[in-house]
Structure formats: C-alpha cells, structure tokens
Amino acid sequence: MSAVESTPSHSGQALLVAQGLSKRFGGLQALQDVSFTIEKGEIFGLIGPNGAGKTTLFNVMTALYVPESGQCMFDGKDLTRLKPHEIAQQGLARTFQNIRLFASLSALENVMIGQHLRTHAGLIGAIVRGKKTRAEEARITQRALELLDYVGIAHRANEIASSLPYGDQRRLEIARALATEPTLLALDEPAAGMNPSETVVLRALIEKIRGDGITVLLIEHDMKLVMNMCDHVLVLEYGKVLAFGRPHEVQRNPRVIEAYLGQGAAKELGLLSEEGDVHHV
Numbered sequence: 508m509s510a511v512e513s514t515p516s517h518s519g520q521a522l523l524v525a526q527g528l529s530k531r532f533g534g535l536q537a538l539q540d541v542s543f544t545i546e547k548g549e550i551f552g553l554i555g556p557n558g559a560g561k562t563t564l565f566n567v568m569t570a571l572y573v574p575e576s577g578q579c580m581f582d583g584k585d586l587t588r589l590k591p592h593e594i595a596q597q598g599l600a601r602t603f604q605n606i607r608l609f610a611s612l613s614a615l616e617n618v619m620i621g622q623h624l625r626t627h628a629g630l631i632g633a634i635v636r637g638k639k640t641r642a643e644e645a646r647i648t649q650r651a652l653e654l655l656d657y658v659g660i661a662h663r664a665n666e667i668a669s670s671l672p673y674g675d676q677r678r679l680e681i682a683r684a685l686a687t688e689p690t691l692l693a694l695d696e697p698a699a700g701m702n703p704s705e706t707v708v709l710r711a712l713i714e715k716i717r718g719d720g721i722t723v724l725l726i727e728h729d730m731k732l733v734m735n736m737c738d739h740v741l742v743l744e745y746g747k748v749l750a751f752g753r754p755h756e757v758q759r760n761p762r763v764i765e766a767y768l769g770q771g772a773a774k775e776l777g778l779l780s781e782e783g784d785v786h787h788v
C-alpha cells in the first residue's frame with residue numbers, strides 16, 4: 508500500500524497528532540478529514556498548491572479558526588479547544604505568511620515582547636519598577652539579544668523593524684517566536700521573498716533550531732528547501748491529504764507530480780523526462 512492510501516503515521520515519539528480536521532468557509536471545504544502526526548525533533552513539511560488549505564490548517568492548529576470536526580492533540584491537550592493566546596503557553600509558536608511585526612518598534616523590542624509570556628513581573632511591577640522588575644528587565648534584554656544573535660541579526664538590535672531588509676524581518680519573526688520558548692515552531696513560508704543566498708542562511712538556521720531540540724513545522728513553496736530539509740512531507744490538495752511520506756517518496760509520487768508540482772517543477776526536480784513521462788523508481 509502506498510503512503511497515499513494509508514493514514515499518515517510513522518514511528519518515533521509523537522508530539523502533535525491531528526485527527527480528522529475539517530474546516531468549511533461557507534460553501535468551501537477548506538480542510539477535509541485531515542490527519543497526520545508530527546514526531547518530536549523532526550522537520551515536518553506541509554506543501555500544496557495555492558489554496559490547498561495549508562494556512563487554514565495552521566490557523567486551526569493555533570486556534571485562530573475553530574474546525575467543524577477533528578482534534579489536534581499536542582502534549583496531551585486538544586489545541587482546537589484552546590483560545591489563541593493559550594496556544595503559545597502550550598509550547599507552540601508560529602510565524603505568519605505576511606510578516607506580523609510591531610513595525611515601529613526596534614528589533615530588540617519585538618523580541619522582548621515575545622518573551623512576555625515567560626516573564627513574571629506583572630503590571631504593578633512594571634509601573635513601580637522595583638529591584639525584581641529591573642532584574643527581570645535586564646534578563647529579558649539579555650535573552651532578546653541572544654536570540655537576535657542566534658538568528659544572525661544582532662547587529663540590527665536597535666533598528667526599527669519596518670526598516671529591516673525583508674530577509675531580516677523574517678528572521679526577526681523567528682527570533683520573536685523562539686522567545687516564547689516553543690517545543691514546536693511553525694513557520695508559514697519563511698523563505699517567501701528571500702533570494703537564494705538568504706534561503707541558504709535560512710536553511711542553516713532552521714536546521715540549527717531543530718538541532719537545539721525544537722520540532723519544526725514548515726509550510727513552504729520552495730521545493731528544494733522542503734525536499735532537502737524535511738523528515739516527512741504532507742501534501743494537501745483541495746483541503747485533503749494527497750500524499751504523505753519521506754521527501755523522496757513524495758517527490759516521486761505521480762499524483763504529487765501531476766497534481767501539485769506541475770510539469771515545469773517536476774522537470775526541474777528531474778522527476779519527469781523532457782517528454783513529460785514520470786520517472787518511476
């Protein structure tokens with residue numbers, strides 16, 4: 508039986524288990540009975556043509572949308588029953604396809620805000636600014652600087668977010684997400700708008716993040732990035748699971764080649780001959 512017909516499942520320790528997720532917008536079935544498992548420590552790719560339902564799936568997982576059916580178990584909790592602000596507390600952080608930074612704040616301040624979730628000094632503490640609050644502020648600033656350094660933009664700390672080059676804004680978003688100390692980091696098209704050399708740097712960063720024990724869920728249109736980096740890839744089409752498996756399996760799946768990649772991309776990946784025949788392995 509091919510991976511396409513089977514319910515996506517694999518060995519290893521499950522971190523997130525989605526079962527039967529469905530989401531409808533009026534007459535449009537954006538997700539239909541989507542099930543998959545993300546293992547601890549892996550880079551899990553989510554691909555599919557425009558409108559396939561990838562972002563909707565992210566939004567359901569992060570409680571921005573309520574699905575009509577299904578559940579998404581993460582560390583013993585059903586994410587679909589939580590409020591959006593409770594998601595990060597569970598250890599799931601995300602970035603957005605359209606960058607969402609505090610445009611008029613500095614890079615450093617953006618990351619400091621990301622840490623808010625893990626800080627203790629309350630509103631009163633912030634106003635009175637006692638010794639404990641000042642110590643915490645110093646610690647937050649230090650940690651934010653470390654995170655900027657980690658993503659490679661420490662030299663931008665005091666620059667206003669909106670003035671940063673596009674690639675740096677994307678890395679800043681990642682730093683801010685990391686500030687919430689996630690166990691699962693979900694990246695929505697992190698390479699969008701990046702040039703090839705920025706994408707190489709991004710790949711190294713994502714691999715470093717995984718190397719540091721954070722599981723990564725990646726929506727990405729850059730096929731090379733997905734196929735070179737992901738441990739498993741889930742392909743959506745019209746809101747349904749079209750295929751699931753290791754990158755080399757997915758890459759060679761005729762349904763994926765025909766329905767998703769298109770002949771141009773398939774040729775680029777060496778999966779189709781110039782005449783358009785599928786290369787089977």
Ligand SMILES: Nc1ncnc2c1ncn2[C@@H]1O[C@H](COP(=O)(O)OP(=O)(O)OP(=O)(O)O)[C@@H](O)[C@H]1O
Binds near residue numbers: 555557559562
């Ligand atoms: N809030 C919404 N209201 C109505 N329809 C929506 C909404 N969000 C998404 N859709 C529709 O649901 C379908 C899935 O969209 P979604 O953005 O999840 O796809 P995607 O795979 O992320 O696409 P892309 O690669 O272009 O970002 C599309 O037909 C889209 O128009």
